[in-house]
Amino acid sequence: MIYKCKCGSFRNVDDALDTFDKMLHMCPLPSIVEFNHMSGAIARIKHYPVVITLFKQMGLFGIAPSRPTLNTLINCFCHLNRVDFGFFVLTTILKLGYYPDSIALNTLVKGLYLQGNIAGAMKLVEDIEKKGYQLDAFTCGTILNAPCKIGKIDMAIGLLRKLEEGDFELKVVVYNTIIDSLCKDRLAIEALNLLTEMMSKGI
Template identity: 60%
Template sequence: MVDVGFSILARILKLGFQLNCIILNTLVKGLCLQSKIVEAVKLVNKMGKIGYKPNTVTYGTIINCLCKIGKTNEAIGWFRKMQERNLELDVVMYSTIIDSLCKDKLVTEALNFLSEMISKRIQPNVVTYSSLIQGYCLQNRMHEAVKVFNTMARKGCSPSIVSYNILIHGYCENRRIDEAMSIFREMTNNGMIPDFVTYNTLIGGFCLVGRPKIALELLHEMQGCGQHPNVQTYAILLDGLCKNLHFPEAMALFQAMEDKKLDLDIVVYSILIDGMCNAGKLTTARDLFNALPAKGVQANVWTYNIMIKGLCKEGLLIEASELFEKMEESGCSPDHVTYNTIIKGFLQHNETSWAAKYLQMMVDKGSQQM
């Protein structure tokens, strides 16, 4: 569509019509939406040469795009250009930079921007505060995260569902599940309705600390509140049940997913296949793997690696080797994990000549890709 836009732009110029910043900004935004940041920057630079000064919208579009792709330093450079040109800076612009710095775990730098922002009498909003909370959570500094959360409320800026979810996620990642539940109860007591992100986070948290039965209870609570679990919810819970060796519950959950005719993807099947392999239930894992084509699901490299590892673990090396060959025939190229898995499997069963064969194949493949 952007190419069409440039064609229209060329026609406008050819017909002698006047350009304006709205047209140019639309093209800049279109390039950014297509992740063509280099072309967008070239267009902005060209604007100045043809007599059109980039405005706040232009800079904001570029800064937002750079932050989204993780190029925070470049975004700050454009931000400083805005200051040099005395263009208006607002809470959205500052919050965009602060959010990007926090995602890079550069909370100190983010706080410097916050101080600069406040010195210009620009008040932080819920997005600004939520970004700082996330920054502290990413650094496992939950005490500071809570302080920011409380400051936000004290300043009259009501926490959003996103703010609560970030804080809950931070506690879950740090295995402080009881504190996560405390925040969850506070949220609901304040009239905030949990969304699927809230429940998915808590379900994952309880699985992480080895309490998958409570995670199952949360699934039922979620359904009782009218919040429909998505495939990700089930995948998180299924993974947790398998990793905590609750295989009957895992199979029951999987059956319920199939009964609901959910659009199950390869991630869900791979989780269950992995769980069965780790539990020594290779027959069940093999049956699930072999049933994938009939279900219209294509195995990926992760799935093949799981099965090859499971076969090697049980000493079924010929079958593992056959699956390796089938993997290549199906157009799914083995990766370094595949090679390492099968080499290790043969070595563990003292099949050194076979291990050497696959090692040479891996070396040859690496040479071809160089």
């Protein structure tokens, strides 16, 4: 029998845990995809420690994680302010022979920023580039969003210039982050100058 996880139908986390327990005792076991749906749904309602506990239970039942499983785990650790554990999970991804995707890398960058570790986030970005991984617009937006939020617009512009030196294409959302911050600081001329610069680059 093929099990279909009804992850959107549980009433609360206890209901979800009951469903998860039933899944663990089915024969044959549901696919890892179904377990991923369940753990992802619990993570979306911000019960991050619960997801970590369920991951451990899956291991006891011999259920091998997939890359989405590990991405969800990284996300939970980062939200719990344990980015260090997130990096341990990234090591597991590499050991299993998976290619770390933009979701895992973006989450770690964001987690470092949430800790206020801007230098660590920038170093991770540099390491990502050196290893040939492609940064996407979300990562770049995350990199610039933190200094903008704390009023360090000069730092954000400096980071933008550094990102422009890279080999990846910056999207409009990256510039929008800084333009929005400039406007909030009533620096309209600087915002218009950056808009003009974007247009000259065909963005």
